[in-house]
Amino acid sequence: MLDLLLVATAFFTLLTNAVAFPPPEPCTGNCTGYVHDPSVVRRNDGRYFRFTTNGRINIATAPSITGPWTYQCPALPKCSKINIKGKCDLWAPDVIKVDGKYYMYYSVSSMGSKTSDIGVATSPNMECGTWTDHGSIGIPTGSWNRIDANFLSISPKSTGYMLWGSFWTGIWQARMAIPPLRVVENVKTVHLEQNTTKRPENRPTGPSEGGFQFRWRIGNKDWYYLFFSSGGCCNVPPKLAPPGEEYKVMVCRSDRPEGPFVDKRGRNCATKNGGTLVYWGQGNTFAAGGQGVMYDGGLNKVVMYYHYIDRKVGYAYEKFKFGWNVLRFGNDGWPVVVPWDRKNVRRDDGLEREAVDETFPRTADVD
Ligand SMILES: *[C@@H]1O[C@H](CO)[C@@H](O)[C@H](O)[C@H]1NC(C)=O
Numbered sequence: 001m002l003d004l005l006l007v008a009t010a011f012f013t014l015l016t017n018a019v020a021f022p023p024p025e026p027c028t029g030n031c032t033g034y035v036h037d038p039s040v041v042r043r044n045d046g047r048y049f050r051f052t053t054n055g056r057i058n059i060a061t062a063p064s065i066t067g068p069w070t071y072q073c074p075a076l077p078k079c080s081k082i083n084i085k086g087k088c089d090l091w092a093p094d095v096i097k098v099d100g101k102y103y104m105y106y107s108v109s110s111m112g113s114k115t116s117d118i119g120v121a122t123s124p125n126m127e128c129g130t131w132t133d134h135g136s137i138g139i140p141t142g143s144w145n146r147i148d149a150n151f152l153s154i155s156p157k158s159t160g161y162m163l164w165g166s167f168w169t170g171i172w173q174a175r176m177a178i179p180p181l182r183v184v185e186n187v188k189t190v191h192l193e194q195n196t197t198k199r200p201e202n203r204p205t206g207p208s209e210g211g212f213q214f215r216w217r218i219g220n221k222d223w224y225y226l227f228f229s230s231g232g233c234c235n236v237p238p239k240l241a242p243p244g245e246e247y248k249v250m251v252c253r254s255d256r257p258e259g260p261f262v263d264k265r266g267r268n269c270a271t272k273n274g275g276t277l278v279y280w281g282q283g284n285t286f287a288a289g290g291q292g293v294m295y296d297g298g299l300n301k302v303v304m305y306y307h308y309i310d311r312k313v314g315y316a317y318e319k320f321k322f323g324w325n326v327l328r329f330g331n332d333g334w335p336v337v338v339p340w341d342r343k344n345v346r347r348d349d350g351l352e353r354e355a356v357d358e359t360f361p362r363t364a365d366v367d
């Protein structure tokens with residue numbers, strides 16, 4: 001068993017070392033601290049809003065994804081209306097613009113607990129003091145944990161897709177009513193992702209969480225990507241996750257928003273432990289995850305942002321850093337993290353041009 005494990009670990013190390021992942025791109029200002037599970041939205045006027053886990057959801061703003069980031073305020077100073085443990089320590093915000101209004105989904109939970117729920121607040125412009133809490137969105141209880149919400153809107157006139165789930169039975173999806181304040185009547189839950197692979201050292205079975213849906217057009221076809229974080233998110237020496245078991249970003253893909261999702265090798269992500277590695281911290285970068293993906297109209301690039309540990313700064317929870325990288329969708333339609341080409345901030349290929357002009361203004365991430 002140990003031998004097998006060693007072989008598996010060595011193989012993973014080989015695999016991941018074969019691909020060099022660029023380090024996080026520059027970030028200035030407030031980039032360290034309570035920046036877990038970021039959600040970034042670029043407003044029409046070019047101002048960037050960053051929402052992060054803890055407290056009453058931290059809002060920071062910047063003129064660019066690179067910063068300088070300035071902390072502004074808690075989004076929900078009066079806590080959440082959802083009256084369970086954690087209502088004043090909210091997690092995993094997800095902000096999206098739908099039909100001219102900003103929706104912020106958030107989780108109320110506590111470490112290791114399945115007594116959780118997802119709530120929503122709305123704002124006309126994302127500024128401090130403008131967020132109105134509406135409480136629970138009404139996802140039923142089940143084998144899943146109701147945390148880590150992410151909403152995909154196809155159009156304000158159709159029922160969009162709410163994603164949630166973590167740790168227990170992976171990632172799930174359900175349709176939202178119009179406007180997206182609640183799940184639809186007689187809601188049906190769809191299982192999109194689960195990893196049942198046995199992990200070393202009696203660790204819990206392949207936790208996956210922080211799912212994020214991203215739509216991208218390649219040629220004339222819209223593809224739906226399911227990004228998620230897999231592995232152990234938070235640990236400090238000497239109990240660091242062994243190689244291959246650290247937090248990392250995986251992706252699956254489908255030609256329909258409700259799946260089924262498969263990985264690059266064609267493995268089903270709900271039933272066959274599928275998932276293709278997108279980002280794995282190397283060198284001083286460790287345990288990157290809690291990611292989101294947006295088309296960044298400022299850089300004219302698709303950007304993936306996330307939190308990570310900088311080994312030089314420390315592993316403690318309050319030392320986490322905000323990171324981002326450019327994603328490129330290759331000819332095969334799979335996203336790859338590439339170094340940011342600063343000299344070339346103008347649109348530099350057809351895919352991006354298409355997104356600027358047509359495909360993406362329908363969703364909030366492309367303001
Ligand atoms: C940076 O932002 C965090 C919230 O993400 C906040 O707790 C902290 O006070 C901010 N630091 C400064 C120096 O503004």
Ligand SMILES: *[C@@H]1O[C@H](CO)[C@@H](O)[C@H](O)[C@H]1NC(C)=O
Nearest residue numbers: 195197198199206230274275
């Ligand atoms: C599934 O879990 C195994 C064991 O923890 C891990 O090595 C692998 O990377 C995971 N795969 C996905 C797709 O998350």
